[in-house]
Amino acid sequence: MIRPVAHRLLLLRHCEAEPARGNEFGSAADQARPLTQAGHMMARRRGESMRRAGLVPDLVLCSPAMRTRQTYAGLLPFGEGARPEIRIEPTLYLAAPDELLARLRATSDSVHTILLVGHNPGLPALARYLNGVERALDSDFALGTLATFHVEVEERESIALTWKALGPRTAWLESFSQN
Known part of the structure; x- marks a missing residue:
């Protein structure tokens, strides 16, 4: 059963x-x-909009740049009892889309929501690569832009095909919000 x-x-x-x-x-x-x-x-407003939308990450992957770390800190708190794991990873600094994708694919199957805080041009290129809906993502992300994707994967018995199966047109754009 799938x-x-x-x-x-x-x-x-x-x-x-x-x-x-x-x-x-x-x-x-x-x-x-x-x-x-x-x-x-801008970061505080983004955090407020995420709380209103119920967007609470299980895992935060963040570039080590001060501006990305301060952006993440400005989002907090996500809500009562929310304690996402945060990983500041040097390889995410100005990472190319294939590097970002490789990092996402290495994520544990138990993680359901990932927040990736990073930079242009890697983030918009990754978004265009993953986007499975007709809605185009032609422009770069303006400062503070948040793109939310729904990723639907298949689970066969006890083997979950989750983040490691992420690829072209496997994520469905739910929202695209520029500050």
């Missing part, structure tokens, strides 16, 4: 960050860029 199992993928681009300081343009300087005041407010 029965569908619902999973949800949330792709969130970081909120507005300060520009690089002075003439520092390297990776370390870029990763150290904090959110602006407007970026902090």
Whole structure:
């Protein structure tokens, strides 16, 4: 017997960050860029909208850049009793879509909702790759954009084909919200 199992993928681009300081343009300087005041407010509004929509992740995968970590922190709290596992992973910093996909595919079958907090151009490219609905995702994600996908997978007896089966047109866009 095959029965569908619902999973949800949330792709969130970081909120507005300060520009690089002075003439520092390297990776370390870029990763150290904090959110602006407007970026902090944007993250809090995004968190409020996620709470209203009942979007509570089981797992948060976050780039190590300060702007992504501060964006995630601004979303909190998700609700009473919600304690998602958070993983700050260096490989997610400016990751290409295939790297993001590989990380998602390595997720445990017991995780039902993943929030991935990252950067352009990897997030929008991944969203376009996974999108299984007619609605197009032609543009890059503006700052603070959240794309919500419903992932329907098959479960055969005790073997669940979940995140490891993620591929082209396997996720269905539920919402696309720009701040």
